[in-house]
Amino acid sequence: MDEFIYSLLLKGTQGLTLLGTLRYRLNFDVPAGARDIQAVMGEALQHPTIDLFTFGADGAISVPLLTGATPVPISGVGFGSPAGLLTVLFSSTDQARGLALQINPIDATHIGGGMTWHPGQTGALVFSVLGTQRAFGM
Known part of the structure; x- marks a missing residue:
């Protein structure tokens, strides 16, 4: 599956506004004998x-002003239904740069959600997140 790329606008609880980029891939392991979508929708x-x-x-x-020059690797799990993607939950795989991120689709090209920088620690920064999908191939 192609990689999704979003330009992000993060707004902090203390008024801090940052720009960033989110890149991710969804890993669908379709089991053998999976049913077609029309049958699933009809049953639903x-x-x-x-x-x-x-x-x-x-x-x-x-988010260069927050994460530094190198991107923070993230991994997570997504939840969907036959109607489409519902939410994706990410966490950092870099122990030195902890973050938790949840994104939800708003429409075909926009996402919304929230991010916590250094979750579980005193002074963690909390951000609301808005994203606009970049065109494929950029």
Whole structure:
């Protein structure tokens, strides 16, 4: 699957505004014998519940004034339904630069969410996140 790339605007609780970039890939391991989407959607319309599925996600986030010159590697899990992506939860894989990030789709090209820089520590910075998807191939 292609990599998703977003230009980010982060707004801190103390008024700090930062720019950044988020890059990630979703890892869908489709099991053998998976059902087609039309059958799943038809079944979902007949039942009052919709099944959720999970998938892996890996990438990097760069907010130069916060993370430094090199991007912070992130890894996480996403949740989706037959209707589409619901949310993706990331955490840093770099022990020295801890962060937690949650993103949710707003529409086809925008995401919203929140990020905590150094979660679980005194003085952690909390940001709201808005992102605009960059065109593929850039």
